[in-house]
Amino acid sequence: MSLTGKHVAILGVGRSGRAAAALALREGAAVSAWDSAGPEAFDGMPAGVEIHPNASEAEGGAVVSDLLVVSPGIDTYGSYVAEFSKQSGEVIGEVELAARLFKGRIIGITGTNGKTTTTELVERILSHAGLGGTACGNYGMPFAEVVLQSNPPDVVSLELSSFQLETIRSLHPVVAIWLNFAPDHMDRYPTVEAYRAAKLRIFENQTATDTVVVRTGENLPPVVAKVVTFSTTDPSADWFSEGRTIEHDGETRLDMERDTSLRGLHNAENTMAALAACDAIGILPNIMREALHGYAPPPHRCELIRTLDGVEYLNDSKATNLHALESALRSQTRPVVLIAGGKEKGLDYSPVVPLLTKKALAAVTFGQISRPLAELFAHAVPCESVSTLADAVTAARSLAPRGSTILLSPGTSSFDQFTGYEQRGNAFRDLVHQLR
Template identity: 80%
Template sequence: SNPPAAVSLELSSFQLETISKLHPVVAIWLNFAPDHMDRYPTVEAYRAAKLRIFENQTADDTAVIRTGEELAGLKAKVVTFSTTDSSADWYSEGHTIEHGGEAWLDMDRETSLRGLHNAENTMAALAACQTLGISQGTMREALHGYAPPPHRCELIRTLDGVEYLNDSKATNLHALESALRSQTRPVVPLLSKKALAVVTFGQIARPLADLFSTAVSCESVSTLADAVATARSLAPRGSTVLLSPGTSSFDQFSGYEQRGNAFRDLVHQLR
């Protein structure tokens, strides 16, 4: 069979530590946050390992980066994307993706992807594909049929004008922050500037409620089932109920998948 025209790789800092000849035609930098500090002596060392993805690129290659990321010394052509800076090569306010002053894609109408972080991911992918000469029509067709993986801001259903999103994969605070920042509607149950209330559950429910209570109304319950029922009672039409725990699931579940599946089942049982 013929070899693929292109290969897409997600590379961890662990893998990038040992590269010597890796030469991506397109390298994408979505964002950066401290992680794996049990492996790296400093945040700077972790960042340096991640930056090696650009190491062997030349002026004939492309680096796709989010506007505002300080990445000095890049040799490749830089293509930018942003949800805050309309002067970026690719821009979205969360719904419509624009490029070259033209609307390219309506995220809400043409895809099942939701949130600013998914707009960023989509813009980065579109920029990479355009660099490789893939047509706009082919890209749009692929996105129309794309089903996002479960447990990552997964839209479960809309009931009485309220969206229910399953982001059980958010097992750390950076993922939680991304999920909250990505919302364009008032949110229940977790903390954001547009939060209506916080519903906490599980082993650390009370400490979390105490922490958030200075900023927003809080409800503390024992189980996920109670949390869903409480959020249902608090969420008005036009808002979002978001399961985005920001921590592991091992107090009540075997993993984030089981927690997300339980949330999905509970939401489908709502009447």
Template identity: 60%
Template sequence: MIIEGKHVVVLGAGRSGRAAANLALSKGAHVRLFDANPAASFDGLDPRIKVHSGASDVVGRATQSDLLVISPGIDTYGAFVKAFAENTSELIGETELAARYFDGKIVGITGTNGKTTTTELVERILNHSGLSCVACGNYGVPFSEILLMEDVPDSVALELSSFQLETVSKLHVHAAIWLNFSADHMDRYSSIDDYFRAKLNVFINQTEEDTAVVRAGEELGGLVAQHVSFASKGQKTDYYLDGDRIMFRGEQIFDLSQTRMRGLHNAENVMAAVAATHSLGVRFSKAEEALAGFAPPLHRCELIRTLDGVEYLNDSKATNLHALDSALRSQTRPVVLIAGGKEKGLVYDELLVRLEEKVHSAIVFGEISSALEQLFSKVVPTTCVETLDEAVALAQKYAYAGDVVLLSPGTSSFDQFSGYEARGDHFRKLVHALK
């Protein structure tokens, strides 16, 4: 791609937009950066980039460009982007811009849940195996920043949201991971089919020499790349779970009991990462070495401690219904569930089957506690408390050796905390104080 001397317009002054603007400038383009916020910050930009805050649709329609690059946080289909797109030759996203200049291997990771953990696993395995790798995209740094590094890595672990995948056309992912799919971001998409089609772009431009790593049961249609399957249940897949052992076509390749990874969903994340890196030539033994000391990202089914035979897991990042369901689905031990927080108007009825299957006691707290108690008590003994402190104290009383106490709120934290991180940190403090 040659943009030297071309006029490039970048929308969005967040980190992704600034990275795209700097990358375009480094390739010789004339760059302008627009943001709708009148108080937008343009820190970290080369002074040769012309900046415009408080941009409007009117400004967009009056702006011409050879290439329009949009940040993932801006609605591709909204009026703001459409206005700027009226007078441009091509519209792409920041991820697509970076992909056109990156010559290394790309492992692309998408899915509704589990992307960040899997991205970290891929990065760790590849670096341990001698193929330098940086996590980027929807997690870590923007992809465009990779191209501006003094030493560009051999590969990237590229977490891809549907927002980033909406605006790709030439992105070529050598190993594509599809973890799972369920409804999300329905405030952005007119239908779940639109969301699904955006996600499918992770496979765009793959050839028969590439690899598609797909969770069993996901109906994706015909894929050109070599298909590798995984699942935590059943043995009709390439990668599967036998107790704590991850198996590959009948051979043990990994022992999860030697790691801090807990839950079936984390087992699937490991399978997907190992499968993708194996397709790039990494030996299973190297992957096992790399993950021996790995702990999941904070607040994502993070094992805090084991006390009196009870595991305490911090899944404060579960701020929606699907994340809570995923955390419950992954548990192999009986669960004492701690849930609750801000009232977001979500409908939790579909959780009842999972609650009945996995949970023997539920403790609910926060603004939404009364509504959750009324619903959850239909299938499981449920106690309503006001604070997380009370919930943890009760959970210790309710849990037996062999159980797991799972903080997986299923909603945001803003009724009592500044964010899910603060909620998870407080839970960690409470658990470590237990005797």
């Protein structure tokens, strides 16, 4: 794609917008940048870009461009984009712009949950194999920043959100990973079907020589690429795990407890997806196993803090909604003492009760919703209500026998006692390390 002499308009000036502007400039385009925010939002915009702060819809209707690059945080189907696109030759996103100018291969990762961990795992394996593997897209750096590097990687690990997939046209992953699907972002999409349709676009440019890696039971529409399955419930899948070992072609490819700090069935799924994707591009099993040795998941996502007196302590502070709590609880393979609670958000936690019956020995609730949550959870397991996270850790320890897991998976936001899930998770980590 040649941009020489073309006018590229960038809509949205966050990090991805700045990266897209820099890439378009490098390719010879005249570049303008537009945002409804004030001039301070344009700090860091490359020299040579014509900037337009406080940009209104009315201004957008008058902008003539060969290419309009829309940032993923802006609603593609909203009136703001509609005005700017009236006199644009084509509307794409920063990821699509970068893909058109990237000469290497793409492993694309999408799903409602688990994308970031899987993206990190793929990056780690690719890097160990000498293929670069930079994590980018919805996680890590913008894809355009990768393309701007003097020596771009041979393969990228590209996390793709539904927002980014809305604006692709030619993006072509040689391997597309579909982890799972659950309703989300209903503030942006009119229906669950519209959200799913956006995510399914990851497959639309694949050919018969490419690979789709998908969890068994996801019920995808027909795809032209080769399908490779993974499962924690169906031993006939191409890749299978019972929660500890990962099996493929009759061989144990990884022992998660021995080789990594990953725990839980959902992390077994993430790991199988990463291994299957890298296997599809020819990376050898021993290289993949070496790459993942000692790997720990991103902070606050079922992060193993320590094992004390035979009890594992997992930090899943990022679980700020009911679905994330259910996912973390469902994935556990050891008996659980659950720590949950935080800000009152008016959520209905009753769907958790049957899971508690199956997965938990006890629960401890804390924070603003501690008492009502404890009353509900008590229908399933013994439950203690306390005020603070520190009290919750102490109570959970007294309830957890050897061989169990203490799981902090709050199921709501942290703003009653903390500035965010990160501070809450860091506090939990500190409290666990102080235990003797």
